[in-house]
Amino acid sequence: MDDDTRVKKGGAQPAEVGHNSAMLEEKRANLYHSKKDRVFVRGIQGEYNVKQELDRLRAVPRVRKAKEIGFIDGPQAFSRHYVEPKDGITQTFHMHLEEYAPGASSQKHGHVNEAAFYILDGEGYEIHDGVRYDWKAGDIAIVHNNCVHQHFNASKTKPARALVIKTKPMYLFLNMLFQKTVKERPVEATVEGEGFEPREIEEDFNHPKGGY
Numbered sequence: 001m002d003d004d005t006r007v008k009k010g011g012a013q014p015a016e017v018g019h020n021s022a023m024l025e026e027k028r029a030n031l032y033h034s035k036k037d038r039v040f041v042r043g044i045q046g047e048y049n050v051k052q053e054l055d056r057l058r059a060v061p062r063v064r065k066a067k068e069i070g071f072i073d074g075p076q077a078f079s080r081h082y083v084e085p086k087d088g089i090t091q092t093f094h095m096h097l098e099e100y101a102p103g104a105s106s107q108k109h110g111h112v113n114e115a116a117f118y119i120l121d122g123e124g125y126e127i128h129d130g131v132r133y134d135w136k137a138g139d140i141a142i143v144h145n146n147c148v149h150q151h152f153n154a155s156k157t158k159p160a161r162a163l164v165i166k167t168k169p170m171y172l173f174l175n176m177l178f179q180k181t182v183k184e185r186p187v188e189a190t191v192e193g194e195g196f197e198p199r200e201i202e203e204d205f206n207h208p209k210g211g212y
Contacts, residue, residue: 076104101193111179122160
């Protein structure tokens with residue numbers, strides 16, 4: 001019997017109904033994807049020959065240290081955003097690291113831009129427009145334009161992680177604005193992932209033999 005049926009019959013209610021709903025909404029409001037002030041394309045002002053902008057770009061660091069960029073969100077899907085337009089380094093792409101707790105899933109959503117997920121370790125699967133695609137460490141998962149998709153860690157005992165590169169900033173700059181969240185990113189841990197903390201220290205997670 002699904003949650004909706006139980007509610008209609010006066011039985012147990014789903015977790016997001018009643019006293020728990022306000023707490024869950026507060027957690028969602030703090031997620032990266034819920035931010036109201038995200039910078040998708042940064043402004044460029046100055047003289048016509050944009051010399052000031054070129055000088056600024058040439059002065060920014062060319063190497064970003066992972067240890068200086070912490071993971072955010074969770075408790076199922078964690079993100080470490082290496083480069084995005086707000087950082088003042090790039091204008092055309094966004095690169096971040098995704099870490100999935102055991103048994104975790106991401107939000108279900110769709111957008112116009114493509115994305116490439118290089119699987120660093122673990123095993124899991126995608127569901128794109130209702131079709132399942134399995135992946136494991138060393139694979140590259142491609143999210144094609146306009147598909148509704150969701151990411152899953154298939155393991156109940158080990159985490160998984162992927163390096164994500166996407167051209168969302170360029171698509172939004174070109175007014176290709178059609179995107180939608182179908183199912184929000186979970187704000188409660190899975191039973192298997194209860195207490196899981198993302199691996200902040202950068203070691204060799206490039207499809208190791210052992211795991212964590």
